[in-house]
Amino acid sequence: MTDVIVGLDAGGTKLGVRVAALDGSLIADVSLPAEDWSASPAGDAARWLIRRLNRVVPEGDRVVAVGVGAQGCDTVEHCGELAHELGALGYPASVVNDAALLVPAAGLxxxxxxxxxxxxxxxxxxxxxxxxxxxxxxxxxxxxxxxxxxxxxxxxxxxxxxxxxxxxxxxxxxxxxxxxxxxxxxxxxxxxxxxxxxxxxxxxxxxxxxxxxxxxxxxxxxxxxxxxxxxxxxxxxxxxxxxxxxxxxxxxxxxxxxxxxxxxxxxxxxxxxxxxxxxxxxxxxxxxxxxxxxxxx
Structure with a gap:
């Protein structure tokens, strides 16, 4: 079993999913359709994300952390709700609006x-x-x-x-x-x-x-x-x-x-x-x- 981290970018038309090992090596990087994505209610959104995450993470690997950028999470409270729901499903998560991914993605x-x-x-x-x-x-x-x-x-x-x-x-x-x-x-x-x-x-x-x-x-x-x-x-x-x-x-x-x-x-x-x-x-x-x-x- 390999411990992995996952990045998710849920936008209006596509879901970006990137999986990496803890040493930074890339395991998977794919884009999935996301026309039916909705950030509300948070519980449904969490399950939607996990179903698609599990299509990409190799069988047997263990997800130890998830970073999510979600279109529609437009308040700190909403992001916190989605992070809580993901955590309740066994996926420790940090959730931000999808635009908030840009700064860390640029290394800033x-x-x-x-x-x-x-x-x-x-x-x-x-x-x-x-x-x-x-x-x-x-x-x-x-x-x-x-x-x-x-x-x-x-x-x-x-x-x-x-x-x-x-x-x-x-x-x-x-x-x-x-x-x-x-x-x-x-x-x-x-x-x-x-x-x-x-x-x-x-x-x-x-x-x-x-x-x-x-x-x-x-x-x-x-x-x-x-x-x-x-x-x-x-x-x-x-x-x-x-x-x-x-x-x-x-x-x-x-x-x-x-x-x-x-x-x-x-x-x-x-x-x-x-x-x-x-x-x-x-x-x-x-x-x-x-x-x-x-x-x-």
Whole structure:
């Protein structure tokens, strides 16, 4: 029997699972579907995680600690509840919001993590160690910078311009092609009839392509997304977040240099002492680090 530690990164669409021996050697590193992930109630969430963890940990190995980054764990209390439920199942755990994995994954002890993927959120910590959150409201009413919200805002902008009688600058056409429809009313129906991250999110790439092709409306959508993400950092700094680094990750910010560059410009202008570091490893590496800290003497 080998003692192992496990890192879990539960996001909106996938679950990252990394298993390592206590000496740091990698045993497994996989990604599983997570469309049905929910952090509430905590007991159900714990069982959901353990069922999938057990698919990856080699038979006969013993899990001695688990580090979890969980989308939807947006308060210290909620993270504590999930850690308690995992512990009750025999898995000692440290649980944070998924954005809080970024700082330990980058090898840092302090800093601010910013995720823009399915959703968007910023997480940091103050001098007392209290976790601070900004954003993460969900893609229906917020999460600007996340893929579904980018599509939501782009659709609003394109339809409003069409109602104003303005000529299409390329954004409406890009969205029509992305949703496979042929008119503005049909676009509105296609977006509204299936209001899910799975329907909206993958179309975000069309918005960025339209911006790169010169659509002023699409550029505005991206700029406002960057404004929102930078504002999240501003909010945490004002509330006492410590650290001189913002670590960024998430499918949108990692794959769309226009958004990443715009965010970096805003942070540099507002906080010259803060450096911006795109995460080089997967966020699940932060889960492994949290689990390792649990086993430290």
């Amino acid at each position: 002890t302090t800093g601010i993590g910013v995720i823009a993927g399915t959703g968007s959120i910023a997480v940091g910590g103050d001098a007392t160690g209290e976790t601070l959150f900004a954003g993460g409201w969900g893609w229906v009413i917020g999460d600007d910078g996340g893929a579904p919200a980018v599509v939501r805002e782009a659709t609003i902008a394109a339809l409003a311009a069409n109602d104003d009688g303005e000529p299409d600058d390329g954004l409406l056409r890009a969205l029509l092609l992305a949703f496979g429809v042929d008119s503005a009313p049909a676009l509105a129906r296609a977006v509204n009839d299936t209001p899910t991250p799975e329907n909206w999110g993958p179309r975000a790439i069309a918005v960025f392509a339209a911006a790169d092709a010169g659509s002023a409306l699409a550029v505005g959508v991206v700029e406002r997304a960057a404004d929102h993400l930078a504002h999240l950092v501003d909010q945490l700094v004002r509330r006492g977040a410590v650290g001189e680094t913002v670590v960024t990750a998430g499918s949108v910010i990692a794959n769309q240099p226009r958004l990443s560059a715009a965010l970096s410009e805003r942070i540099a202008a507002a906080h010259p002492s803060i450096s911006i570091v795109p995460l080089a490893d997967a966020p699940v590496a932060g889960g492994i680090e949290l689990a390792r800290r649990l086993t430290a003497p």
